[in-house]
Amino acid sequence: MNPILAGIALAVVAGTVVAVSSRDARTTILGLAVVLIGSPVLADPIPAPLGLATRIVGAILAAYLLWVVARDRPGAGVPSAVTGASRIGWPAESLVAAAAFVVGFAAHGLGAPALGSPLASAAGFAVAALAMPATLTGRDVLRVGLGSVLLVDAALLVRAALGGTPDELEQLIASGTLVVLAGTLATLAGSARADGTGGFGFSLEGRTRRHREPDAHPSDAI
Amino acid sequence: MSLLPFLLVTGLGAIATLMLRDRQRAATRVGVVALIAAVVTGLLIRPSQVIEIGTGGIATTDYLRLFLVLGALVALLLAVVGEATGSRRDAPAVALGILATSALALSLPDPGVAVLAATAGGAFGALVALAPVGGRVGATVGARVLRATAVASTMAIAATAWFGRDLSQLAAQPIVFGLAYLAFALAVAIRFGAIPAHTWAARLTEAVPETTLPLVTALAPAALAIVALAWADASVAPLALDLGSVRVVVLAVAIASIVLASIAAWIQEDIEHVVGYAIVGDAGVVMLAIAALDPAAWAPARTWILSFVVARSAFAAWAAATRATFGTGRITELRGWAVRAPVLAVVLALVVVASIGLPGLAAAEARGALVGLVLDGPLAAAVLLGTLSPLLYYGRLFFFGIERPGRTPRVPWRPVISGIDLTHLRGWLARTWSDNRLVTATGSAALLAVLALVVSAGAFGSPQAAAGLPPTIGISVESFAPGEPLPPEGSDAPSAAPPDATPDGSPSASSAPTAPSQEPSGSPSFEAVPTT
Numbered sequence: 001m002n003p004i005l006a007g008i009a010l011a012v013v014a015g016t017v018v019a020v021s022s023r024d025a026r027t028t029i030l031g032l033a034v035v036l037i038g039s040p041v042l043a044d045p046i047p048a049p050l051g052l053a054t055r056i057v058g059a060i061l062a063a064y065l066l067w068v069v070a071r072d073r074p075g076a077g078v079p080s081a082v083t084g085a086s087r088i089g090w091p092a093e094s095l096v097a098a099a100a101f102v103v104g105f106a107a108h109g110l111g112a113p114a115l116g117s118p119l120a121s122a123a124g125f126a127v128a129a130l131a132m133p134a135t136l137t138g139r140d141v142l143r144v145g146l147g148s149v150l151l152v153d154a155a156l157l158v159r160a161a162l163g164g165t166p167d168e169l170e171q172l173i174a175s176g177t178l179v180v181l182a183g184t185l186a187t188l189a190g191s192a193r194a195d196g197t198g199g200f201g202f203s204l205e206g207r208t209r210r211h212r213e214p215d216a217h218p219s220d221a222i
Numbered sequence: 223m224s225l226l227p228f229l230l231v232t233g234l235g236a237i238a239t240l241m242l243r244d245r246q247r248a249a250t251r252v253g254v255v256a257l258i259a260a261v262v263t264g265l266l267i268r269p270s271q272v273i274e275i276g277t278g279g280i281a282t283t284d285y286l287r288l289f290l291v292l293g294a295l296v297a298l299l300l301a302v303v304g305e306a307t308g309s310r311r312d313a314p315a316v317a318l319g320i321l322a323t324s325a326l327a328l329s330l331p332d333p334g335v336a337v338l339a340a341t342a343g344g345a346f347g348a349l350v351a352l353a354p355v356g357g358r359v360g361a362t363v364g365a366r367v368l369r370a371t372a373v374a375s376t377m378a379i380a381a382t383a384w385f386g387r388d389l390s391q392l393a394a395q396p397i398v399f400g401l402a403y404l405a406f407a408l409a410v411a412i413r414f415g416a417i418p419a420h421t422w423a424a425r426l427t428e429a430v431p432e433t434t435l436p437l438v439t440a441l442a443p444a445a446l447a448i449v450a451l452a453w454a455d456a457s458v459a460p461l462a463l464d465l466g467s468v469r470v471v472v473l474a475v476a477i478a479s480i481v482l483a484s485i486a487a488w489i490q491e492d493i494e495h496v497v498g499y500a501i502v503g504d505a506g507v508v509m510l511a512i513a514a515l516d517p518a519a520w521a522p523a524r525t526w527i528l529s530f531v532v533a534r535s536a537f538a539a540w541a542a543a544t545r546a547t548f549g550t551g552r553i554t555e556l557r558g559w560a561v562r563a564p565v566l567a568v569v570l571a572l573v574v575v576a577s578i579g580l581p582g583l584a585a586a587e588a589r590g591a592l593v594g595l596v597l598d599g600p601l602a603a604a605v606l607l608g609t610l611s612p613l614l615y616y617g618r619l620f621f622f623g624i625e626r627p628g629r630t631p632r633v634p635w636r637p638v639i640s641g642i643d644l645t646h647l648r649g650w651l652a653r654t655w656s657d658n659r660l661v662t663a664t665g666s667a668a669l670l671a672v673l674a675l676v677v678s679a680g681a682f683g684s685p686q687a688a689a690g691l692p693p694t695i696g697i698s699v700e701s702f703a704p705g706e707p708l709p710p711e712g713s714d715a716p717s718a719a720p721p722d723a724t725p726d727g728s729p730s731a732s733s734a735p736t737a738p739s740q741e742p743s744g745s746p747s748f749e750a751v752p753t754t
Binding site for chain 2: 051114135136154172174184
């Protein structure tokens with residue numbers, strides 16, 4: 001086993017733990033950045049430089065888009081915002097990640113020879129195990145969105161583990177997809193944060209069924 | 223490569239429109255101009271062209287061109303209706319983003335990579351939920367869309383990854399193939415908002431204008447559905463496994479969506495809910511195609527998808543125009559709408575014919591063929607009857623529409639155009655636009671309805687394009703121009719391997735297409751090693 005790859009795999013998992021555990025929005029985005037930058041490296045053989053560079057630039061751009069939304073802007077009157085942290089705390093999240101890491105490593109190939117690194121499989125399982133609760137049970141826009149980005153990244157890791165190192169075109173498309181996901185999340189999170197003092201929290205109105213009033217559309221502008 | 227201008231126009235147009243979103247007028251103008259350019263560049267796409275990038279690449283097909291041209295045209299008309307009736311500022315940007323990602327998804331030969339592009343399209347769709355005021359509600363609904371997209375994407379990526387390698391040494395039960403197939407099928411169901419995964423789509427319906435709904439729940443998932451069909455026919459169907467139990471689940475989703483969505487639409491009080499559930503019901507037919515696991519479903523499924531996208535967009539445009547005309551979307555408050563606005567009645571009648579279809583229309587034949595492929599006996603007849611269940615809610619709409627409106631006057635439908643003021647042309651244009659918003663909305667909806675009927679009838683060579691092979695690198699595979707080689711007769715499947723081949727589960731996307739077999743092989747194409 002390549003020790004450098006093992007170190008990167010651990011960094012990816014640690015980044016995920018930070019991303020789903022912290023209440024500080026900027027810290028969670030830092031964790032996400034570590035995951036997105038480390039994920040494409042977890043391949044055997046190492047991806048071609050151009051493809052790798054594409055993913056890393058895309059990861060930095062994705063993190064930056066989210067950073068813009070999460071940073072404090074006291075001058076603009078936007079209050080500091082926190083995101084919903086893990087309900088079980090980072091130690092428990094770490095244990096969940098460790099268990100999933102072992103499962104992913106042991107189940108590498110899922111019953112058939114795989115073309116990629118078992119470390120990618122392990123990291124993919126760990127990231128997915130932590131991302132799933134955040135995605136499905138999150139109560140704020142940023143947490144659900146971060147979970148969604150992590151979930152897709154986990155799927156990409158498992159794909160690299162099963163199918164081998166992605167080619168340059170796949171790296172380019174994957175990078176673009178992650179940037180679009182992060183950009184959409186940044187737009188949604190920014191919109192939520194700019195509306196009132198609730199930070200990134202969900203609106204109660206959007207969570208349940210509602211009847212639209214006749215004048216709900218701006219048809220009066222006609 | 224003729225696809226590049228389309229990708230540039232839609233991709234850069236989406237980015238530019240989003241960057242201008244704080245300046246609504248400028249963003250709308252840029253978006254509409256980019257959509258017009260998308261129609262033009264879509265028409266310039268030439269089939270059977272390839273760009274090789276590394277070991278992969280992108281390729282164009284007739285179906286790709288038709289899908290993109292119709293998609294761009296539909297998006298343009300929806301944008302015009304939306305602008306005339308007062309819509310969200312991000313709708314053109316979302317449409318452009320979905321078109322760009324759909325172009326990629328349908329031109330990538332590798333389904334695993336195409337899924338990623340389709341995922342980006344779904345993510346773009348979340349932006350339509352945002353409103354200039356009350357951003358938190360929109361963001362909440364948008365986050366649900368993003369979540370559904372991510373979950374579906376993860377399932378689809380995992381499914382394609384499972385098949386994308388040599389599985390001849392598989393040490394697991396064949397049911398894992400079924401699970402991979404089920405994962406991708408359910409991913410498509412989630413993206414369409416098919417029942418029972420319809421909650422996010424229902425919330426979206428309540429939060430966005432009608433004109434944006436088909437972009438998110440029809441156009442964007444349609445690209446993923448086409449990728450799923452290609453993947454299933456190339457990777458799963460040739461294995462000739464007994465996946466009956468798994469197919470039952472997919473079939474249940476399809477039938478539930480077809481029948482229950484129509485009932486749900488029938489009992490709704492708001493026309494936007496009717497539109498939302500109508501889309502879900504038609505998506506059920508797409509799920510039928512995925513449940514078929516038969517190469518013969520390839521052509522009718524893709525024919526139906528084209529018709530479905532255009533017809534449901536026309537229905538949404540009608541709903542938006544009706545709401546703007548009468549100031550309400552409550553069906554009970556729309557009594558006499560057809561009498562007061564006969565043009566809108568004609569538009570809805572066209573939509574009914576396009577979506578229900580008359581015998582002989584390509585869409586109706588495709589739907590019937592799909593039902594016949596998946597089911598037989600009384601159940602097939604029942605489901606076929608179920609596909610006509612939209613008549614329930616159409617009938618209800620017309621029932622309220624033909625009630626006597628009392629002394630309420632008819633809605634004027636002629637355009638109001640004053641003399642051109644050459645000294646202040648800009649002001650004259652603004653005034654003319656403002657005076658004719660309703661006429662513009664109704665006219666655009668009528669155009670969409672006519673387009674829907676034409677596509678439903680099989681115009682533009684849609685059945686032939688739908689029967690073509692998926693994009694392939696290395697050989698010109700899809701051309702129906704005179705004098706060029708046609709696909710093998712009777713081959714409307716994308717990739718099925720010849721009977722004497724030994725499929726190993728790896729996708730045949732990058733290999734040259736072979737004549738598909740109409741008959742599945744009688745035995746599994748791999749040896750399962752029992753696990754202990």
